[in-house]
Amino acid sequence: MGVLRGLLPRLTRRQMAFIGIPLTVVGLATAGAVAVLIFLGASGGTISQAPVQPIAYDHSVHAGDNAIPCEFCHRGVSTGAAATIPSVEQCMYCHAVVGQDLPGVLQLTDKWEAQEPIEWTRVHRLPDHVRFVHVTHIDANIPCETCHGNVKTFQVVKQVNALNMGECMGCHRDTTNQPASSAAPAGNVVLKSSASLDCATCHR
Numbered sequence: 001m002g003v004l005r006g007l008l009p010r011l012t013r014r015q016m017a018f019i020g021i022p023l024t025v026v027g028l029a030t031a032g033a034v035a036v037l038i039f040l041g042a043s044g045g046t047i048s049q050a051p052v053q054p055i056a057y058d059h060s061v062h063a064g065d066n067a068i069p070c071e072f073c074h075r076g077v078s079t080g081a082a083a084t085i086p087s088v089e090q091c092m093y094c095h096a097v098v099g100q101d102l103p104g105v106l107q108l109t110d111k112w113e114a115q116e117p118i119e120w121t122r123v124h125r126l127p128d129h130v131r132f133v134h135v136t137h138i139d140a141n142i143p144c145e146t147c148h149g150n151v152k153t154f155q156v157v158k159q160v161n162a163l164n165m166g167e168c169m170g171c172h173r174d175t176t177n178q179p180a181s182s183a184a185p186a187g188n189v190v191l192k193s194s195a196s197l198d199c200a201t202c203h204r
């Protein structure tokens, strides 16, 4: 406060206190933000911001309001390692007849007519040395929400869990019905068996 006193010599003690409160709040908020950053750094995970996508695709309209199943678009989840993102052709299955006047759908139709793919920005990305397989987790009855949050309410997809080694191991070590993180809906995870903790299961 000494510096402030120098800058603002004519303030009364009461005015000083008044300025002091917001300054303290800003100080505490900064300290809190730094603590969160240190925590995230130490736990190895980065929870990404929701990236801006080339077309404003909205999960809450599709998977929420219109109850389109996740697997209808992410066809790889129940067959392979990658969930896969739908092609423009898959979008046009509906949008040749649905919502043709909506601005995002007009952008989509332009892509279809130009026969160009949409360059979606990846939200989740594990380091190259890590191996992850969707189908095994889906077969073990782990819902998408456990790892990805309640996507059907998202207008823009964001990463909600760290999905770092600690979280993977936490569930692999667990043979009871424990969701992977506190963000997951409790009690709806039924694991078929306990999963491997071998380094080679997840690292290549």
Ligand code: HEC
Pocket: 053, 057, 059, 062, 063, 068, 069, 070, 071, 072, 073, 074, 085, 086, 120, 121, 122, 123, 124, 125, 144, 145, 148, 151, 152, 156, 157
């Ligand atoms: C009509 C098609 C469609 C449906 C249905 C759909 N998605 Fe998606 N999803 C997409 C598209 C397109 C993207 C890429 C653009 C984006 O990230 O928003 C995407 C992205 C994602 C991502 C982020 C992928 C990444 O880059 O890391 C996740 C996670 C996801 N969807 C989960 C789900 C879940 C869970 C459901 C069901 C509740 C679902 N999706 C239903 C089309 C769909």
Ligand code: HEC
Pocket: 055, 056, 057, 058, 061, 062, 066, 068, 086, 087, 088, 090, 091, 092, 093, 094, 095, 098, 099, 102, 103, 104, 105, 108
């Ligand atoms: C199974 C059918 C179906 C598929 C597949 C589908 N959509 Fe849609 N989409 C809808 C419906 C239904 C609406 C709501 C239309 C309305 O409100 O008139 C919609 C709305 C939209 C909108 C406007 C959203 C808004 O906020 O108004 C966009 C943009 C869109 N879809 C993009 C896509 C893209 C991109 C894909 C492919 C990744 C896709 N859709 C695949 C059915 C589908």
Ligand code: HEC
Pocket: 070, 071, 074, 077, 081, 082, 083, 084, 085, 124, 125, 126, 127, 132, 134, 137, 138, 142, 143, 144, 145, 146, 147, 148, 163
């Ligand atoms: C056990 C945790 C877990 C579950 C359950 C899970 N995912 Fe994922 N998902 C991940 C991880 C981790 C990644 C990043 C993978 C990578 O970078 O190799 C990912 C990536 C994705 C991606 C983008 C990359 C890709 O694979 O195409 C989509 C889309 C996706 N998930 C959709 C889904 C859907 C839909 C479901 C449910 C049917 C689901 N996921 C269930 C952990 C999970």
Ligand code: HEC
Pocket: 130, 131, 132, 133, 136, 137, 140, 142, 146, 147, 163, 164, 167, 168, 169, 171, 172, 178, 179, 180, 189, 191, 192, 193, 194, 195, 196, 201, 202
């Ligand atoms: C909510 C629980 C849960 C979480 C979180 C989870 N896993 Fe798993 N994982 C399982 C279960 C259950 C199995 C299958 C065990 C079995 O049936 O053999 C499995 C199997 C695997 C396999 C073997 C796949 C195969 O078919 O060879 C790999 C690799 C794997 N997990 C990687 C990961 C990684 C990497 C993460 C973190 C990004 C992760 N898992 C997070 C529960 C989980």
Ligand code: HEC
Pocket: 043, 044, 045, 126, 127, 130, 163, 164, 165, 166, 168, 169, 172, 196, 197, 198, 199, 200, 201, 202, 203
């Ligand atoms: C269930 C999956 C899983 C298993 C089993 C696993 N890891 Fe990992 N590991 C991960 C994931 C996911 C990451 C990347 C995210 C992170 O850094 O936490 C990672 C990252 C790492 C890293 C890099 C850390 C960094 O700072 O870049 C090392 C080193 C590592 N693991 C060693 C091991 C060893 C040694 C074992 C066996 C004792 C092992 N892991 C078992 C999932 C796993």
